[in-house]
Amino acid sequence: MGADTTPGYELLYDIIRRRSSIRKLKPDPIPEEYIGKILEAGRWAMSGANSQPWEYIVVKDPQVKKDLFRAYNEVNAEFIYWMEQQRVFELRHPAYQMTAEKAVEQQRRGAGWSEAPALIVVVGDGRRQWGTVQGAHTFGREQSHLTDGLANTCTLMHLAAASLGLATQWVTIHIQEPFKKVLGVPDLMMLYLIIPIGYPAVQPSEGVGMLLEEIVHHDHYDDAKFMSNERVVQYLYELRGKTMQSYRQSYIGKEEPKKN
Numbered sequence: 406m407g408a409d410t411t412p413g414y415e416l417l418y419d420i421i422r423r424r425s426s427i428r429k430l431k432p433d434p435i436p437e438e439y440i441g442k443i444l445e446a447g448r449w450a451m452s453g454a455n456s457q458p459w460e461y462i463v464v465k466d467p468q469v470k471k472d473l474f475r476a477y478n479e480v481n482a483e484f485i486y487w488m489e490q491q492r493v494f495e496l497r498h499p500a501y502q503m504t505a506e507k508a509v510e511q512q513r514r515g516a517g518w519s520e521a522p523a524l525i526v527v528v529g530d531g532r533r534q535w536g537t538v539q540g541a542h543t544f545g546r547e548q549s550h551l552t553d554g555l556a557n558t559c560t561l562m563h564l565a566a567a568s569l570g571l572a573t574q575w576v577t578i579h580i581q582e583p584f585k586k587v588l589g590v591p592d593l594m595m596l597y598l599i600i601p602i603g604y605p606a607v608q609p610s611e612g613v614g615m616l617l618e619e620i621v622h623h624d625h626y627d628d629a630k631f632m633s634n635e636r637v638v639q640y641l642y643e644l645r646g647k648t649m650q651s652y653r654q655s656y657i658g659k660e661e662p663k664k665n
């Protein structure tokens with residue numbers, strides 16, 4: 406097979422490009438076997454020394470989903486909202502560029518991902534990750550093979566869901582305790598991520614990516630590509646300019662252009 410025919414790559418790249426965060430899902434049930442396929446893909450992720458520190462909780466019980474979503478609004482989102490107030494309005498995360506009153510109203514009204522037919526909650530066992538080299542845990546060296554491995558299993562599951570025509574969202578958990586309580590997760594475990602899964606209720610956005618020429622270096626680091634502090638600030642403004650719209654679209658769908 407010639408180098409110009411790369412069907413495996415095309416297939417993979419198509420799935421990669423088709424995946425995007427969808428934050429409004431249909432409540433319609435999804436086939437049980439699809440959840441199995443997603444988990445099966447996730448368990449083959451790379452992890453330090455193959456320690457496989459992950460476990461998955463599949464949540465379908467409506468009350469449990471509601472309880473998790475309540476914890477998300479009352480604790481997690483509240484904390485993140487407050488943290489976002491520390492920076493200028495335009496640089497805040499798109500979900501938090503609003504007044505406190507609007508944020509409270511939105512939280513009270515919205516059912517959000519609690520309506521997803523299924524959630525996969527990813528938990529990690531830090532003890533198991535000790536299978537990897539000790540240097541990966543050295544304090545002060547900014548290494549965490551635990552979260553690296555967990556991120557990998559999550560990415561594979563997001564891609565597997567996309568390959569099945571399903572939509573997902575990456576719901577980071579910053580304050581774990583209330584979620585662990587709802588699910589009865591042992592204290593020693595880390596509650597890493599909630600992945601709501603379902604059929605998309607809105608069209609995916611096109612995706613915003615940096616250009617390869619901006620981020621690829623050849624043989625040595627090209628200093629001309631090193632971003633100055635000023636450039637990073639400019640980049641962050643530009644990024645928000647681009648992602649505000651795609652973020653909004655992932656919640657409410659594509660907006661028709663306003664007619665004069």
Ligand SMILES: Cc1cc2nc3c(=O)[nH]c(=O)nc-3n(C[C@H](O)[C@H](O)[C@H](O)COP(=O)(O)O)c2cc1C
Nearest residue numbers: 424425426427428574575576577578612613648655
């Ligand atoms: C570490 C990490 C944290 C993220 N946290 C959240 C989150 O808490 N909520 C959310 O809706 N999306 C979250 N995302 C998804 C990103 O916002 C999203 O992947 C990014 O904007 C690119 O958009 P796309 O997924 O549509 O391509 C997170 C992604 C990563 C990798």
